[in-house]
Amino acid sequence: MEDEIISLGMKTIKEKSEIFGDDAGAFRVSDAWMIFTNDMLVWSTDVVKEMSYEDVGFKVVTMNVSDISAMGGKPMFFAFSIGLPEYDKKVEKGIFEGIQAGLKEYGMKLISADTNFSKELVIDGIAIGTSKKLLLRKNARVGELVCVTGDLGRPLSALLISLKNFRVEEDDRERIFEKLIRAKARVEEGQKLTEFSECGIDISDGLVRELKALSQASKVGMVIKSENLPISEEVKNFCEINGLDQYLVAMNSGEEYELVFTVKKDRVDEINFDFTVIGEVIEEKGVFFERNGKIEKPRDLSWRHFETSIL
Template identity: 30%
Template sequence: MKVSQLGEFGLIEYLKNRFYLEEVGDDTACVKVGDSLLLLTCDTLLEGRHFLDSYPMSAVGWKGVSACVSDLIANGGKPLYLLVTLLLPDVELKKVDELYEGITRACEFYGVKLVGGNVVKSERLGIDFFGVGLTERFVGRGGAKVGDGIFVSGTLGDSLAGLELILMEKRHYEDFELRLIERHLRPTARIDYIAHISKYANASMDISDGLSSDIQHMAKRSGLRFSIQKEKLPLSRELLEYAKRHGKDPYSYALRGGEDYQLLFTHPPSRINPFLDMTQIGTVEEGEGVFLDGAPLEAQGFDHFKS
């Protein structure tokens, strides 16, 4: 049997069951060391898969750190340390320099210390980020409660529109298009949500593969039914403009598009914080599965062995 028959998440489920990996299933692994709760997570960016050779290397560095930090925040953690493994072809030193400019700038922004890594010669450029954080209260995917509101931070679907615009290789981009491209190239992990998530969320994860896919993991792990409404999905003005110009459905971008690195979390609706850009998109109910406007929602996001 080939792994593509299982798909990315079927493979993880298979490994988890076959080798009794009980801890697997949240954005970070939470381990207790002394009295502290350490959070551990890794993320890889691979040329051709996550970025193209034409991308600014500083953006690739920024994005990798952001993806890693985003998982730590999702579980209510404060990001602290980072290790970086380079899978490196024999490129010009300038390229590595640019990559590290992005990495170190992101570390400074998120208050993370780069403390080590590894270098391996490779046919294709890849960068692996290993992040360490600390939390007072771990918030995983499985803690949603009946009656919780389902919330997302920011807007969804912008990164996918940005990627499509990059692939169009236009000679001139309008301002709104450049803003979408920027969201694809340099997403910002939501460090402004750390206190809110760690204090109030019952369940939390980041949206890296696309809402329609990621929310399935949370519903499954929580063992409850997640009901969401399409018209509640937060869309940016830029995405609406993009969809209008290209005759596309903007909601499809919000449901399928990954790499926005926004947060998906649940807590009682009364805990809404008007100082954060959070939107309630639905409610946690008795039962199982994910429903959009009453109909079962299919996972349409990114899967490494299907996309």
């Protein structure tokens, strides 16, 4: 449905900026790129009961900033429109405090804001950033390594616990929920990446979907070694006690806000932040996972706004 609406919009609206349809849009101003993105948070589909109002405000900033980082940009300004079902000072103050915390975290300033009343609480954020160089989805080249920052699987594990009562050991609960409740965008890494990489995307809908987007845009394929996926001990433990496949969870966990990028083999050692090499760009189109020496097509559980077929 969402894909159909996007494709209708792409066909109908023809006046587009020079860079459009990547993680963010961009246009050139003298020797730099201005990067723009907007992303809307809808209460019923983007908020879990474990989140405070402050977490919600912080999340709106993070989900927008992450797309600036995916393009290699330095986040500069933030704007938002909020639709509220009623005036409730506790709710609004919490959300505004969260937005403030996000702006402080990422070194941004608020440039514009609007409030209105609506049936459901929605917050549409806009982030503006800048970069000398852009990371683009279409720039993956055969032979490059596929890499990812951070670890994968915690947000989906947390959702399964929150919405479906999956079991979790008490010692693991906080770490598992940490990212779903207060994920942080990879702003430093995104900016540094412009030195080493040409191609990047952030994980909002799960690794499988992001790899598909990179492969399609670049007209290449990717093969990922399942055993290389960075999965935390807490997620491994969670999957084991619930009889889940840890790789399936890691590959389909959304709202990770990690960066996936490609880099030439002879430059990988220069990268000066933590990341994991998970695979390689290949000629054969499609996304493949290698597990115990066998190549398989990954199962796409279609994460979107906390909805996935695993739930």
